Amino acid sequence: MTPKEIAISAVSALDEKKGGEISAIEIADLTTLADYFVIATGTSNTQINALCDAVEKRLKAQGETPLRREGYRDGTWVLLDYGCVTV
Template identity: 85%
Template sequence: MTPKEIALSAVRALDGKKGKEIAAIEIADLTTLADYFVIASGTSNTQINALCDAVEKELKEQGETPLRREGHREGTWVLLDYGSVAVHVFSQEAREFYDLERLWRDGKKLDLSGVLTAD
């Protein structure tokens, strides 16, 4: 899978589990950390873990496994590292605090209108 396909599959999995404020940012031209950041919010620690589990399941079915899964600050921020794609799932408070969209605002935000389901 290409990095963009991995990112979009992660977006679909997050959307399928009702992730909030899902965003994908292409950062390949800005850093060697990853090609894409996928960012979403969950409403509770339980939902954050369910969102991450859904991403892992979806991508595993497509032959992709994370290099690592790291929790931060007691489940308020979980990172799934797929090498070229980093999936960040936050509580709303942690997302506002770390504000990755602002930090990576020079990246190209992907148009997800054809990927996300309407609420």
């Protein structure tokens, strides 16, 4: 998948789980960290973990797995690193 396809798929998964303030920001010309940042908010620890699970499930079905996942245990923030896309 291209970085744009990964970002679009992540946005779709977040939207289905009622993520708030969803943004996909193309940063390829600004940094070498990633091509896209996808950002969303949740209203509780439970919803934040559900948002994370939805993104992982959707992208795994499309053959993409995160290189790293941070913050899931606390549930107040989560970072999913797909290399070219950070959610």
